[in-house]
Amino acid sequence: MKKEDGSRQYNKKHHCFYCKKVVQKMSRHLERMHNDEMDVSKAFSFPKNSKERRLALDLIRNKGNFEHNTDILESQKGKLIPFKQPKKKTEGQKFLHCVYCYGLFTKRSMWRHFQVCKFKPQDETRDKGQGKTRVQALCAFAEPAPPGFSDVYWKFLNNMNQDKIAIAVKKDRYILEYGYRLFKKNERVISQHQYVRQKLRELGRLMLAAKKVAPVNTIKELIKPEKYSHVVTAARCLAGFNDETGKYKCPSLARKVGHSLLALAMFKKSEGLKARDKGTVQDAEEFAQLYQESWKFDALKEEASPSNWKDLSKVTLAQVILFNRRRAGEVSKMPLSVYLSRDLSETHEDINLALTEHEQKLCKHFVRITIVGKRGRKVPVLLTPLMKECLDTLVERRAECGVLTENGFLFALPHSVHHLRGSDCIRQLVHECSGIKNPRALTSTKLRKHIATLSTVLNLKNTELDQLADFLGHNIDVHRKHYRLPEGTLQLAKISKVLLALEQGKLGKYKGKSLDEIHIDPNGS
Structure with missing residues (x-):
């Protein structure tokens, strides 16, 4: 601000680092009131008007303002003290603290300040390759962590791009709590950190889209049955749904957001159970039921793309392995010709005489194919109607989704001659599921031992035990010796x-x- 004659008006006030008072002439205040402090006495030991003296006093001044700004950011009330005052009233979300000098700058100008910051280490001063988003992420570390969250988790969040989506995530306490649970579960698995950040950004994007549809403040308000239509509208806008063509620009995004919303509903239910809040539990259960019944984005049928083909292949491959308790490698390498040449004939009438009515229904329900197992022996694979529908869709859309004609695998990788790995698919889907108590137990090897071990509880006859061992591809002697209750x-x-x-x-x-x-x-x- 300027005076009436146009000259500069020195009315900016600072927060004292030592006595917590707000003063206008910080240098004079420090010399008169806090000259016994070590940092202050060291600053005034330099010659007057010297560069060293000015930098030392600037650092003390910035620390006091940083402490004041930290309290303001935590309480969300009050006036921040920036390094340079803006010409008009500005929201505090547009500012960040420099990680080196503690000064408060706008996000747009932080990158320029970073190049000339006097307190930046000399070995980093020469590095000119840091982009604007990386600088903002680095300086976001200086922000205080909200109450109830660890500094490690806050640093983990600040590693993402500090844009409007990141701000939406940080402002929503419920998204932060949900992300904190995911982070604690995968804290030591560094490879999963980017995936957790991606999940949080998806919810942040959904929250921004939902605010354009309905007046909501937090994502917790969306997890209600009466808000379900708003959620669907927001998800469609986010995925680029076209009302005329009925297709999505990015259908996989709508599907991923749906998975996150279902996990969020289960999180809300668990929190409601802890607090014994029946209304919260009921809202979460009804929302989850609506999701299960109506959130159907048939991505591959709507849009034939390599990413959609790969997503459906991963889920189907994992389902076949888990349901049949097969070795992951056996199903992963299943040839396309084996599936196309499967036996479609109905069970002979003479055989039906030896089966119960219930067993005859099961024969009509499942489809059986035979693949090559360990040591070249033939092993069967049973397919449910849903698995068959998914596999039929994959076979129909192979060429459209970039699967090479020379790739003979059923679960092929687009634009490659290789196949998907079943163990990788299961591991990825296990990490995407929330609430699993022992995710390491969900592997094809451990699940095979699980069925073989627990089958002894059924007290099967020798012939029935032989059939189970043959289905699993086990030698009967090995099956009895190694796969039984301890x-x-x-x-x-x-x-x-x-x-x-x-x-x-x-x-x-x-x-x-x-x-x-x-x-x-x-x-x-």
Whole structure:
């Protein structure tokens, strides 16, 4: 601001780092009131009007203003003290603190200041390759973390581009809490950090789109059944839905946002259960039900693209492996010719006579194909109607999605002669699912041992056990030796009954009964 005669008016005030007072002449205040402080006495030890003295006093002044600005940013109330006052009233979100000198600058001018900052280390001063977004991300580290979140998580968030989407994420407490849960689950898995940031940016973009549709302040307000139509409208706008053609510009984005919303609904439900808030739990459950019934973006049918083809292939490949408990490599290398030449004939009437009515329905429900397993032996794969529908769509759209004609794999990679890896697909989908207690247990190898081990609980006959081992591609001797309940478990659960009955003098009571028929409590009842 200027005086009436046009001369400059020196009315800017600063926050004292030591006594917390707001003063106008900071140098004079420090010399008179805080000359006993080590940093102040060191600054005034330099010659008057020297460069060293000015820089030392500027750093103390900036630290005091930084402390004041930090309190303002946390409370979201008050007036910030920038390094250079803007000509008109400006929102605090447009400013960032320099990570070196602690001065508050606009985001647009931060990049220019970074090149000439006097407090920047000499080895970094020569580096001219840092872009504007990288500089903003680096300086965002100086911002204080909100209450309830760790500095490590805040640094993790500030690694993303500091644009309007990042601001929307930081302003929404619920998105931050949801992201904090994902971050804690993957804190040590550095490769998943970018994926978590991507999920948060998707929610931030959805929040910005939703504000144009309906008056909402947080994404938590969207997780309600009455707001579902607004969510769908916002997601369609975000994915570039065309009402005339009925197609999406980016259908995969709408599908990914849907997955994040479902996970967010489950997060809201868990928070409601903790707080015993029945209304919150009911809103989350009804929203999730609406999502399951109506959020259907058939991306590959709407738009044949390599990314959509690859996404559907990953999900289908993982489903086939998990349902059949097959080795991941066996299904991944499944030839296209095997699927096209599958047996489509119905079960013979003579065979139906040996099957129950329920078993006949199962024969009509599933499709069976045979692939090459370990050591060249043939192993079967069962497909549900949904799997078959997905595979038929993949086969129909191969050429449109860039799958090479010389690629003979069913789960082929577009523009390549290689195939998708089932283990990678399962690992990716496991990380995308929230609420899994033991994600490391969801591998094809451990799931195969799981079914073989728990099948012993069914007390299968020898012929039935042979059929299960043949389906899994196991040698029957290996199956019985390695894939069964551990002996310790059997002894605890079965043999302990005999010992208890002997100790209590009741063994004669169970004459003619098997171990499964004996029910005796350790306490004697």
